Amino acid sequence: MFDLITSLLLFQISTNIVKAESKFTLQEYQQNASVTSCTEGLISSVDKIVYNTTIYLSRFDQRVRFFAYEIRMSDEEFHTVCFLKIPNQCHSYEYNYICYCEPTRDNTIYNMLVNVTAENSYRMLRFAATLNNYIKLYSEPKKLPRIVDKAKFTMRLFINNEEMDVTNCSATVNSSQLNITSKCVDTPSPCWLEAFDTIRNKSLLQMEQSLQVLHEFSKSTQEEIELRLNVCLMKYVDVVYCTIRIDYQDEYQVKTVDVALIIIVTSITVIMALGVLIIVIKKSKDGVHSRFRKGKPEKVETDTMLNSASC
Numbered sequence: 358m359f360d361l362i363t364s365l366l367l368f369q370i371s372t373n374i375v376k377a378e379s380k381f382t383l384q385e386y387q388q389n390a391s392v393t394s395c396t397e398g399l400i401s402s403v404d405k406i407v408y409n410t411t412i413y414l415s416r417f418d419q420r421v422r423f424f425a426y427e428i429r430m431s432d433e434e435f436h437t438v439c440f441l442k443i444p445n446q447c448h449s450y451e452y453n454y455i456c457y458c459e460p461t462r463d464n465t466i467y468n469m470l471v472n473v474t475a476e477n478s479y480r481m482l483r484f485a486a487t488l489n490n491y492i493k494l495y496s497e498p499k500k501l502p503r504i505v506d507k508a509k510f511t512m513r514l515f516i517n518n519e520e521m522d523v524t525n526c527s528a529t530v531n532s533s534q535l536n537i538t539s540k541c542v543d544t545p546s547p548c549w550l551e552a553f554d555t556i557r558n559k560s561l562l563q564m565e566q567s568l569q570v571l572h573e574f575s576k577s578t579q580e581e582i583e584l585r586l587n588v589c590l591m592k593y594v595d596v597v598y599c600t601i602r603i604d605y606q607d608e609y610q611v612k613t614v615d616v617a618l619i620i621i622v623t624s625i626t627v628i629m630a631l632g633v634l635i636i637v638i639k640k641s642k643d644g645v646h647s648r649f650r651k652g653k654p655e656k657v658e659t660d661t662m663l664n665s666a667s668c
């Protein structure tokens with residue numbers, strides 16, 4: 358029973374949350390304090406989370422062993438990220454450490470900063486002071502911004518209202534009007550999308566967050582479009598390559614086919630007519646020849662007859 362009460366007491370005293378007005382103040386998260394090119398959210402393993410806590414040493418009624426930043430991960434437990442003994446370890450030149458301390462003109466006030474690489478498992482952050490008697494005082498936990506893995510940045514893509522597989526994009530459309538619609542999914546901001554025509558080597562459109570290209574490709578049968586994703590100024594974190602087969606006949610093509618048919622039919626008719634004419638001419642010429650040849654023996658015969666008559 359005594360052990361239980363002691364444990365409860367210890368539990369209670371070891372989870373003292375320091376109210377805003379008291380011994381230290383952990384500043385609210387500020388995107389512009391972090392080391393990132395994102396305006397909202399952070400990139401896991403790339404960006405750095407920066408928090409700044411002001412410590413008022415004179416408001417503690419006993420010595421503090423150390424001050425620490427703690428992060429709660431997806432496993433729901435707080436882990437110490439770094440700790441410092443203050444004032445002993447307050448050296449402003451150590452700014453390239455995970456934690457560092459800046460003294461102020463008042464030797465009872467110090468700023469302790471954390472500058473830690475963001476990881477997508479991070480959820481909450483708090484500041485802790487461990488007193489000489491091992492009692493710990495905590496700040497209110499702060500919710501960390503959205504931290505997204507670069508490999509998870511993606512887009513949704515529709516071609517003429519049909520959703521594309523972004524790992525293998527190919528479409529067959531039956532209209533000359535192409536509607537390429539795409540949007541960023543689960544990315545920090547800013548997220549830019551670009552539709553790029555790889556056949557003509559030119560950009561069709563660039564838009565932030567979502568994009569819609571309405572394009573007419575009247576005389577082609579195949580288009581190759583690249584959808585490029587640019588997140589927080591990182592160039593092309595994802596590129597989706599799409600082959601679009603355009604399977605339709607527009608008026609222009611129908612007319613061409615008609616004209617071609619007419620030309621072919623006319624040509625065939627003319628050729629056939631010419632052929633007939635040549636045959637007729639040849640036949641009539643042959644007739645003259647045969648009559649001529651036939652005439653000769655007749656003449657011979659006559660000659661023979663004449664000769665025989667003269668004899």
Ligand SMILES: *[C@@H]1O[C@H](CO)[C@@H](O)[C@H](O)[C@H]1NC(C)=O
Pocket residue numbers: 387389390
């Ligand atoms: C960061 O943004 C806040 C407003 O959101 C502004 O008050 C503060 O001065 C900015 N800090 C820096 C270092 O730009």
Ligand SMILES: *[C@@H]1O[C@H](CO)[C@@H](O)[C@H](O)[C@H]1NC(C)=O
Pocket residue numbers: 409410411459468470
């Ligand atoms: C930390 O916060 C204090 C108080 O707001 C400020 O004076 C100090 O410049 C901040 N330090 C950094 C490195 O931003």
Ligand SMILES: *[C@@H]1O[C@H](CO)[C@@H](O)[C@H](O)[C@H]1NC(C)=O
Pocket residue numbers: 390392405407452453470472
């Ligand atoms: C955080 O660390 C990076 C280097 O890792 C540095 O460029 C940046 O200035 C630091 N920022 C702060 C506020 O300490």
Ligand SMILES: *[C@@H]1O[C@H](CO)[C@@H](O)[C@H](O)[C@H]1NC(C)=O
Pocket residue numbers: 515517518519536537538569571
């Ligand atoms: C283009 O496609 C998108 C997504 O399928 C749809 O919401 C939109 O209404 C379409 N726009 C036109 C002009 O067809």
Ligand SMILES: *[C@@H]1O[C@H](CO)[C@@H](O)[C@H](O)[C@H]1NC(C)=O
Pocket residue numbers: 525527
């Ligand atoms: C890609 O899609 C095409 C048609 O939709 C399919 O024939 C082909 O097998 C797919 N390739 C892969 C690697 O999934």
Ligand SMILES: *[C@@H]1O[C@H](CO)[C@@H](O)[C@H](O)[C@H]1NC(C)=O
Pocket residue numbers: 531
């Ligand atoms: C084009 O295809 C859509 C479905 O993919 C269909 O609803 C539409 O009738 C087709 N249009 C023509 C002209 O074949």
Ligand SMILES: *[C@@H]1O[C@H](CO)[C@@H](O)[C@H](O)[C@H]1NC(C)=O
Pocket residue numbers: 558
């Ligand atoms: C595409 O265009 C760019 C300039 O707009 C040029 O530098 C590049 O060489 C071109 N690429 C091809 C394959 O034509």
